[in-house]
Structures are given as structure tokens and as C-alpha cells.
Amino acid sequence: MSRPTRAKVLPFSGVRKRKRGGGNGNHGVERRLRRLEISQGETNRRLGRLESHLVGIESTLASASRIFEAMEERLESLEGAIGLVVERLDQLIEGTTRERTRSIERMALVQARIERIELDLQRRSDR
Secondary structure, three states, X not given: OOOOOOOOOOOOOOOOOOOOHHHXXXXXXXXXXXXXXXXXXXXXXXXXXXXXXXXXXXXXXXHHHHHHHHHHHHHHHHXXXXXXXXXXXXXXXXXXXXXXXXXXXXXXXXXXXXXXXXXXXXXXXXO
16 A cells, blocks of 8 residues: 655745735735635644554554464465364264274174074073
8 A cells, every 4th residue: 555645735925915005905815815824734734644644554454464464374274274184084983983883783793693592592491
């Protein structure tokens, strides 16, 4: 962001004073010119303060921009890491599910064997 150009209103210091008919009419013009110069001086001071505020704002925006860029880089690296974690969790869930299925099948086989053994024992004892 480029800095704004400092605008300055120049006073009417080069205006020559004219006298008409003994100078009676110039007094009002001179007062108006003086008030105008005073107002222009105040405007210049305000513009100077405004410019310094704008420089401060520009500096703040530049700092905030650098912070946001750094945060974006960190968030991008976190996004990659989170992707890896999610992938690993998916693998673990798949493996755990497979093992549970196998365990259930094994338990069913063991249960069937136990029932056959119990049945055989009961037949032998009935003889």
C-alpha cells in the first residue's frame, strides 16, 4: 500500500493589498483573507495529523498481513498432518474391525467345538 501524498493548502501570502478610496473597503477583505489563512493553517495541521494516522494504519495492516501469511502457512502444514492422522486412523479402524470379525468367527468355532464335546460327553454318559 503506497503512502498518500501529503496535500498542503498554501496561504494567500502573495496577494497584494489594494486600497480603494482611502482603504475603508479593504478592512473586510483583509479580515476574510486572514481568517482564510488561519483556516488553511488549521487544515494543514489536520492533514498532517491525518497523514500520520494513515501511516500508522498502513503499518498495522502490513503487520497484520504478515501475521496472516504466517498463520496460513501453519494451517496448511496442519492440514497435511491432519490428513495423515485421518489416514492412519482409517487403517487402524479397518484393522480393528477385521480382527474383531476374525475373533467372532473364532469364538463361534470354539463354541461349536464345545457344544460337540458336550454332546459327545452326554452320549457317552448315557450309554
